[in-house]
Amino acid sequence: MKFAIVEFPGSNCDHDAYHAVKHVLGHDAEFVWHKDTGLRGADVVVLPGGFSYGDYLRTGAIARFSPIMRAVSEFAAAGGPVIGICNGFQVLLEAGLLPGAMLRNRSVKFQCEFVHVRVEHTDTPFTAACSPGQVLRLPIAHGEGNYYAEPDVLERLERQRQVIFRYATPDGAVTDAGNPNGSINNIAGICSEKRNVLGLMPHPERACEAALGGADGLYVLESIVKSVSSGAVMAG
Amino acid sequence: MRVRVYVTLKPSVFDPQGKTVTDALHSLGYGAVGDVRQGKFFELEVQAATIDEAKQIASEAARTVLANPVIETFRIEVDTPVAAGAGAGL
Numbered sequence: 001m002k003f004a005i006v007e008f009p010g011s012n013c014d015h016d017a018y019h020a021v022k023h024v025l026g027h028d029a030e031f032v033w034h035k036d037t038g039l040r041g042a043d044v045v046v047l048p049g050g051f052s053y054g055d056y057l058r059t060g061a062i063a064r065f066s067p068i069m070r071a072v073s074e075f076a077a078a079g080g081p082v083i084g085i086c087n088g089f090q091v092l093l094e095a096g097l098l099p100g101a102m103l104r105n106r107s108v109k110f111q112c113e114f115v116h117v118r119v120e121h122t123d124t125p126f127t128a129a130c131s132p133g134q135v136l137r138l139p140i141a142h143g144e145g146n147y148y149a150e151p152d153v154l155e156r157l158e159r160q161r162q163v164i165f166r167y168a169t170p171d172g173a174v175t176d177a178g179n180p181n182g183s184i185n186n187i188a189g190i191c192s193e194k195r196n197v198l199g200l201m202p203h204p205e206r207a208c209e210a211a212l213g214g215a216d217g218l219y220v221l222e223s224i225v226k227s228v229s230s231g232a233v234m235a236g
Numbered sequence: 237m238r239v240r241v242y243v244t245l246k247p248s249v250f251d252p253q254g255k256t257v258t259d260a261l262h263s264l265g266y267g268a269v270g271d272v273r274q275g276k277f278f279e280l281e282v283q284a285a286t287i288d289e290a291k292q293i294a295s296e297a298a299r300t301v302l303a304n305p306v307i308e309t310f311r312i313e314v315d316t317p318v319a320a321g322a323g324a325g326l
Contacts, residue, residue: 057301057302062301093306094304099306100306103250103251104253105252106252107252108252148306182252
């Protein structure tokens with residue numbers, strides 16, 4: 001199984017993703033430069049965290065026009081699994097592959113800490129190895145993760161069960177106390193209507209070994225492996 | 237032609253930076269200042285024959301990249317071109 005990890009100028013979690021895929025999961029990983037136009041036959045596409053184009057203008061606003069994004073859009077439209085982590089989520093929003101937008105954190109601070117998220121639905125390629133309501137402890141590191149969507153969009157996201165992760169307390173209560181950035185409805189991650197594109201602010205790839213302070217990210221990564229190897233999700 | 241594009245968050249969208257600036261102003265004694273909304277300001281030099289054409293080009297640029305229509309709105313102003321020679325020699 002091969003993961004393509006897209007590198008934009010300013011990506012800085014690309015190597016974290018590479019390490020998680022290659023050395024922890026034991027699968028193939030290949031970097032794909034943002035000026036490339038093909039995904040080299042990958043089964044999974046990762047848009048990693050970082051500060052693409054220095055976050056100039058808006059987070060992800062310039063990266064969405066990179067040549068590689070056309071291939072990513074086509075891969076997603078064909079049903080291939082795409083996961084956008086942190087800045088990757090912001091790029092997916094700007095590209096229109098997921099609905100909504102990011103605002104500055106309500107604290108107006110860069111929040112860098114471990115948080116808890118509750119798994120809302122397990123019928124996605126990214127949560128298939130999780131149990132419903134499972135609480136994952138994952139790190140966040142962002143200044144603009146305050147998810148926003150207009151009321152009609154939000155209503156549709158909820159109705160179509162596209163909210164996949166919500167910020168919660170360690171015991172799984174979705175309350176304001178568990179919300180690190182002010183995201184509407186405590187949203188930490190959403191998927192596309194076809195459920196093959198996921199964006200999330202927490203970093204599963206940075207929590208895949210005990211040495212990194214936690215291994216709950218493996219639930220997400222192993223879900224992808226399980227879904228792809230079983231043929232439940234593929235481009236084509 | 238010089239075109240100015242003002243991008244601001246929609247009124248319905250919470251502006252954490254604007255709120256912080258409001259609080260700072262109040263703590264400095266500027267009680268007369270009510271709400272503050274923070275936005276972005278762009279100056280574009282646009283090659284265009286008419287003001288309408290310049291506005292059209294800038295609007296398209298604003299819709300495509302300068303503003304995110306999910307959370308932001310924009311307003312455009314174009315400087316009225318000064319006729320050749322006007323103001324010279326004064």
